[in-house]
Amino acid sequence: AQSVTQLGSHVSVSEGALVLLRCNYSSSVPPYLFWYVQYPNQGLQLLLKYTSAATLVKGINGFEAEFKKSETSFHLTKPSAHMSDAAEYFCAVSVSWGAQKLVFGQGTRLTINP
């Protein structure tokens, strides 16, 4: 069975500061990992995905994540936060890259301070 733990339900950073959102997973098979973002009153949007190719994955809006098998982690980072990054972020795992259900973490709400 797969599970995802996101450390910190709320993260607050200053504009221009580093964004680091933590995600640890548990999976009995090699995982496929995803980060989604939800802006207010919108659906979840895929930021990036790891599908067993490069371990450093670049996504939209300047975000990237690194798959670390030894640490079972897939943390999301962005070098410089922008006010528009304020949203809720979800890490998710799937057993394969295909028509499979996603298992989500609890979500992390990111606040950007001016």
Place this chain on the structure above:
Amino acid sequence: EAGVTQFPSHSVIEKGQTVTLRCDPISGHDNLYWYRRVMGKEIKFLLHFVKESKQDESGMPNNRFLAERTGGTYSTLKVQPAELEDSGVYFCASSQGSMRANSYEQYFGPGTRLTVT
């Protein structure tokens, strides 16, 4: 291209009543998923359709929930009778499902916020 749409955006009903949620996937997407987020908890999978067939309904909480996808287009999720613990945000997602790269990306709708009082 229109995204995944869900109706209604909000619904407030009393315990014991019936509610039907609707999801219109992106045109041409064979895969349709329902997820639910209870307040303060993670988003949880409910079920997965491939066209009109239920591929995986392992996440359905109980038999008060009935999902259909007639004709393989839009889907409905009926809760009858609703209980207090059914409150939450119900998300629908769809994916294309061909062999082309990225065709399995799930596109999510904005969700339906259901409140049972």
